[in-house]
Amino acid sequence: MDLKLQDKVAVVTGARTGIGFSICEELAMNGVHLVMVSRQEADLKQAARTLADKYGVSTLPVAGDVTDIALPARVVREAEKVFHGIDLLVNNAGRAHAGTLLTTSEEDWQSMTETKLSAMRRFCKAVIPGMQQRNWGRIVNISSIGGIYPNPQLTVSHALSAAINNLTRSLALSVAPEGILVNAIGVGAVATDNWAQNMLPNVRKRRPELADKTDEEVMALLGKEKTPVGRFGLPEDIAAIAAFLLSDRNQFVTGQTIEASGGADRFM
Ligand SMILES: NC(=O)c1ccc[n+]([C@@H]2O[C@H](COP(=O)([O-])OP(=O)(O)OC[C@H]3O[C@@H](n4cnc5c(N)ncnc54)[C@H](OP(=O)(O)O)[C@@H]3O)[C@@H](O)[C@H]2O)c1
Known part of the structure; x- marks a missing residue:
């Protein structure tokens, strides 16, 4: 299917690795020019060079931290110096945070809220005026399956995911008449650094019988145990969905949270 994305311009946050990088690659394959945002500058530049080549x-x-309130305006300014404007936005930067309501600190709650929800709101506000001028735009917000099926072991991540799904729908309803479609993806367990660093230690703590297994073996086992399709997700699984939602072939889906979890509603 031709996604009709040639020469569109996308801003992707959290673009250096994992799901964000994979979405960038899928978009690049379809001729999209990329504004790639992440904190670690040297590696981000390398990732950008790899896709351009x-x-x-x-x-x-x-390079920037999405919790910096000045970042979205700087991204738009720099993008507009090089490109005609921003057609597509992917709000992806973030990480998981394992913890119940009682074990989540004030600091973690604040920093997760800033990174996931407040940054998303600010990036949407920064790019939408340009989309309104062109009467065309697509936004994808990366959420988690826990926004629909909360797991008490991931209270802050999942409460924020529910807020992202709600924000996505309300924004979508307000900008749909201007040719701007906004959707979220409720991501299940996807094998990335984020999962290995923020989730696996928690799984290992709760399941000491897995102590002698490698990270890859634990993920393969959890994929089989918990996921109807029998495996963990891959970043490419999410990128394929994002590319369609962001494309001109998508003319009629807006305000939705697409469940992308291999049929599972929890992983730990
Ligand atoms: N993997 C899963 O199973 C899963 C499940 C549900 C939801 N998600 C969501 O999917 C998104 C991507 O996660 P991932 O698994 O692909 O993780 P990842 O591989 O760790 O990628 C996260 C990316 O975000 C960037 N980033 C993190 N904090 C940032 C900040 N404050 N400002 C700017 N960039 C930041 C990181 O780059 P720098 O270090 O260079 O900043 C990195 O490129 C996250 O929002 C996550 O919550 C993932």
Whole structure:
């Protein structure tokens, strides 16, 4: 299917690795020029060079922390110096946080809220005026399956995911008449650094019988045990869905949270 994305311009946050990088790659394959945002500048520049060399698209790395309230305006300014404007936005930066309501600190609650929800709101506010001028835009917010099926072991992540799903729908309803479609993806367990660093230690603590298994073996086992399709997700699984939602072939889906979890509603 031709997604009709040639020469569109996308801003992707959390673009250096994992799901964000994979979405960038899928978009680059479809001729999309990329504004890639993450904190670690040297590695981000390398990731941007890799995609430009491989797919012949223009890539602009912008190093920054999405919790910096000045970042969205800087990203728009830098993008507009190089490109015609921003057509697509993917709010992806973030991580999981394992913990119940009682074990989540004030500091973790604040920093997770800033990173996931407040940053998403600010990036949407920064790019939508340009989309309104062109009467066309697509936004994808990366959420988690826990926004629909909360797991008490991931209270803050899942409460924020529910808020993201709600924000996505309300924003979608307000901008739909202006040609802007906004959707979320409720991501299940996807094998990334984030999962290995923030989730596996918790699984290992709760399941001492897995102590002699490698990270890969534990993920393979959890994929079989907990997921109807029998495996963990891959970043590419999410990227394929994002690319369709962001494309001009999507004319009629908006305000939705697409469940992308291999049929599972929890993983630990
Ligand atoms: N993997 C899963 O199973 C899963 C499940 C549900 C939801 N999700 C969500 O999917 C998104 C991507 O996660 P992932 O699994 O692909 O993780 P990942 O591989 O750790 O990627 C996260 C990316 O976000 C960037 N990032 C993190 N904090 C940032 C900040 N404050 N400002 C700017 N960039 C930041 C990181 O780069 P720098 O270090 O360079 O900043 C990195 O490139 C997250 O929002 C996560 O909550 C993932």
